[in-house]
Amino acid sequence: MQRSAPRPSRSRTRNRVRMLACAAVPVMIVAAGCSSDSDDAAKDTDKPAASASKEAPKVAPAKFSSLPADPCKSIAKKTIEDLVPKAKDKSGSSGKSSDISTRGSCSWNGLDDNGVKGSQYRWLDISFMRYDSDTGIGSGQDRAADYYKKEVAKARATEGAKGTKAAPASGVGTEATTVTYSLTKTDESFGYATVVARSENVVITLTYNGAGYAGAKSPAASDLVKGATKATKEAVAAVPGTAG
Incomplete structure (x- = not known):
């Protein structure tokens, strides 16, 4: 006669749920951390474009580069x-x-x-x-x-x-x-x-x-x-x- 596997007790079931929940917390924190780094990187990427727009305006080149030698x-x-x-x-x-x-x-x-x-x-x-x-x-x-x-x-x-x-x-x-x-x-x-x-x-x-x-x-x-x-x-x- 085949025996059925014993059912876990209610107390053991609750402990396992708690362990799974705790294990999930670090994953969420890491994910949140990655998302924050991505946003900062995007902001840093925008900085050169902003500074480039503030460059001094170019002036027209001088037409003549020399004078009569004598x-x-x-x-x-x-x-x-x-x-x-x-x-x-x-x-x-x-x-x-x-x-x-x-x-x-x-x-x-x-x-x-x-x-x-x-x-x-x-x-x-x-x-x-x-x-x-x-x-x-x-x-x-x-x-x-x-x-x-x-x-x-x-x-x-x-x-x-x-x-x-x-x-x-x-x-x-x-x-x-x-x-x-x-x-x-x-x-x-x-x-x-x-x-x-x-x-x-x-x-x-x-x-x-x-x-x-x-x-x-x-x-x-x-x-x-x-x-x-x-x-x-x-x-x-x-x-x-x-x-x-």
């Missing part, structure tokens, strides 16, 4: 001969620069002595200033535009100048202004024409002046402006990368 050659020899007759040095006198890629200058002067008929003195000076783009400061074009305004203001505020006038100079670079005035030096009245021109991130300041000695008439303001404008256009075209 500023004295930025104006044609024929133009120098016309504007500064009898120039002491037709090749010009270049100014000192610690970085010729960002700044440069050159000047010419001469006296055309005609004895008792009078003499004509002329002086021509040109300077270049180039700006690079910088994310912390701004684009080269914007920086050059600021310097351009300062140069125009400087020319208009020349000490001792009389009859100062300023007018836009069309067809010269990105923007340009001509400033004219007269100035008394060595008991003579000198006429001045200064052209400040900006070509993208490069600013060119050209000053042309002259006077008549021994009874000779001083140059007319219109002639000075015409000569200064012509020379400035040549200087703008001499910047590497500029279309002539």
